[in-house]
Amino acid sequence: MLDSLGEISTDCSNKAHNWPALILNADYRPLSYFPLSLWSWQDAIKAVYLDRVDVVAEYKEVVRSASLILPIPSVIVLKSFIKPSRRVPFSRFNLFLRDEFKCQYCGKESNNLTFDHVIPKCKGGKTKWENVVAACNICNLKKAANSAGQVGLKLAALPSKPSPEILLNKGKKFPPRNLHATWRDFLYWDVECEE
Numbered sequence: 001m002l003d004s005l006g007e008i009s010t011d012c013s014n015k016a017h018n019w020p021a022l023i024l025n026a027d028y029r030p031l032s033y034f035p036l037s038l039w040s041w042q043d044a045i046k047a048v049y050l051d052r053v054d055v056v057a058e059y060k061e062v063v064r065s066a067s068l069i070l071p072i073p074s075v076i077v078l079k080s081f082i083k084p085s086r087r088v089p090f091s092r093f094n095l096f097l098r099d100e101f102k103c104q105y106c107g108k109e110s111n112n113l114t115f116d117h118v119i120p121k122c123k124g125g126k127t128k129w130e131n132v133v134a135a136c137n138i139c140n141l142k143k144a145a146n147s148a149g150q151v152g153l154k155l156a157a158l159p160s161k162p163s164p165e166i167l168l169n170k171g172k173k174f175p176p177r178n179l180h181a182t183w184r185d186f187l188y189w190d191v192e193c194e195e
């Protein structure tokens, strides 16, 4: 085995590429989708070394220690099953995903989406699933600290907390970029994968 995890190095000098490993639960489903469960090559190698995972697929690149050469894992599977969390984190990405990356007032997709408090913060509106929506800059500025009705804006739908299933279904429309070819068998995104 590796002499020391501190002494391993990779063949490739391209530091920008960190060879993430897709981490699967013991049932061969990704440990999480949003964000996609990825480990750095260092963590993946460590888990292999500690015998906590099996390697399912590998990159062409290898890591070296004094006595060993190991291919970098691209897909690993946990040996023990972890019960998936039912919790949907209230995160920027999850909120935009719930709203399908569209302004909830004008319905336009925008690269400059922001958050809008339906009941403005200054009027006691909370920062929570039920009171925050994705909004484009223009609608956000227009609405400012008013209610939508006051400035002629209308919400597409009342915001609510999404279930993990709802987010998973919405996520099918928005696959992450740069999916490695070896991950495709374990993901549901129907897309061309990059090498």
Ligand SMILES: [Zn+2]
Pocket (backbone or CB within 6 Å): 103, 104, 105, 106, 107, 108, 135, 136, 137, 138, 139, 140
């Ligand atoms: Zn808008």
